Amino acid sequence: MENLSEDVIENSTVNCTIDHRIHQVLSPVVYILVFVVGLPANCLSLYYAYLQVKVKNELGIYLCNLTVADLLYIFSLPFWLQYVLQHDNWTYNELLCKICGILLYENIYISVGFLCCISIDRYLAVVHPFRFYQCRTMKAAVVVSIVIWTKEILTCCLVFKHGEVSKDLESHVVCFEHYPIKTWEHNINYYRFAAGFIFPFSLLLFSYYGILRVVRKSHGTQKKKKIQIKRLVSSTIVIFLVCFGPYHILLLVRSLFEKNCEFAATIFNIYHFSLLLTTFNCVADPVLYCFCSESTYQDFAKIGDTCLRCLRCTQIETKESYQLNTPETFRKIKKQAEQQPELLNKTHVVHEMEETSINTFPKGKEI
Template sequence: MVFTMSEDEIINCTISHEIHQYLFSCVYILVLLIGIPSNLYSLYHAALQLKQKNELGVYLMNLTVSDLLYLASLPLWLQYIFQDDDWRHREWLCQLCGFLLYENIYISIGFLCCISLDRYLAVVHPLRFTSLRSMSAAWIVSAIIWLKEIAVGVVFFRHKELSQDRKNQSVCFEHYPMKPWEYPINYYRFTIGFMFPLAILSISYLCVLRAVGRSAGTQPDQKMRIRQLVSSTILIFLVCFSPYHIFLLVRTLLERDCNFIAGTVSFLQSNPVISGHDK
């Protein structure tokens, strides 16, 4: 079913902001308190890896920089939440904060895929594709990921991201109901941004597990550590990214009017752990 209503015909729904005010404020403060020191330590560890000419340090550093950029936007999101979801800054700042949120999700996913593919080549094909595991290759791949996601983000965020709700509040980065141009974008994000990387992670790590299981020179305790590492990586990926993308897909498939929004908000108030930002 194609949603053909024009943007001017869409009336923003009146929604409860209690979820944002209570749940998101606690989550954002916790993320700031834990994320800043842990990412600074990760950046230090990445620098050590770079000094040792380890290509994993390149991916880890880029992953950490992406996280730090997003963390820099959280104080503005907290201010927005504490002001009852009323954005009182310029629209370009709203677009920038939304852009950093988007970039953090998909750049993080991209570099997690790079790390999984690097481990796949190191374990399954240790003597082949050495050129793909060099420092120069890692920098080139990293540049491609940044440029690709920035280009996609620019296309996504050419639309207006600041709108007025029925309470005459300036709502940033949230559209209730979704606008027509969001539907193809959300399908792209779910399939290319989430499902495709998940397939890459799963296939590469299954190949790693199979290669380790067949290796006669690998000690049982080493095999166990590798299995635990692989399992925890996929679990972290699913925990961090699947609730958001599943909820995004549900909204994209079902959301057409304010009645759906009202039912969804009631559901999230009783199940806040799966709630998330509009984008």
């Protein structure tokens, strides 16, 4: 291990005496759980996202990026685990501290960004199936993905230009912990709260409200699928609030009221508990968007049948999965509407698009 040089931290000292017991008790359990569950779950989710890309479904682009952001953070968890087990003493160099911190924040805000992209894409597919079709192409998805990654990387470069390691009163080198909060962090936290939580949450509410309104009025959508869509939409909102809400609210509280060590010590445990909740996003994403899909259940049944067939050397009949629709389906419906307007009125087309949009919810992460 490469130790930090004294000149790096001699002018950066944490003056507060904080009880870090939550790091030794709760954090290791969460990090190990998320790593053990999140790594295989996200690898499987990445495979399903790849299948979407393979059939030219633009959602696959967003899903791949979302899963990659989760995996990058999961790979940094062993370093954070060692850090908390050594009583918050960072034994690596400052560059690795910055990289791990960047992966933490990138996971939060890139995940939020691509969740918004997925919700907007579904909104346009269901509510405006023809009007904004050009916004739902593979090329558009790639451009949007590049913009999101570039924005977040540039933001991190601006935010993390300060020294991110400090020395506490017990001579432990702490990483990404400043108590009380630094002056330069206030405006950054206000930006995170507004652009990283309030604005994306508003987009999610707007998009899913529009989807639910159209699905509720649709007479061509099966009741079972309506229930499934409502369940997934409500679950998405709840998980967004649980994983990201407490952390951003406490960021705002710290920026407004944390002026001394006494307040920092008071809010330390609940703030770090909220930070641990953001870590569960790595598990919640694949569980919600992959394993709640009916078609995914059938895929797992096929995988299980294949394994049994290998073990028993017998032919086991598997259930047929729903055929995966692609954007080509939209073009066929649109062409039919243009050629036969008297046979296919607008209401019928919209209902057809609703059905297609519902069935094109990705096998990876839905809505």
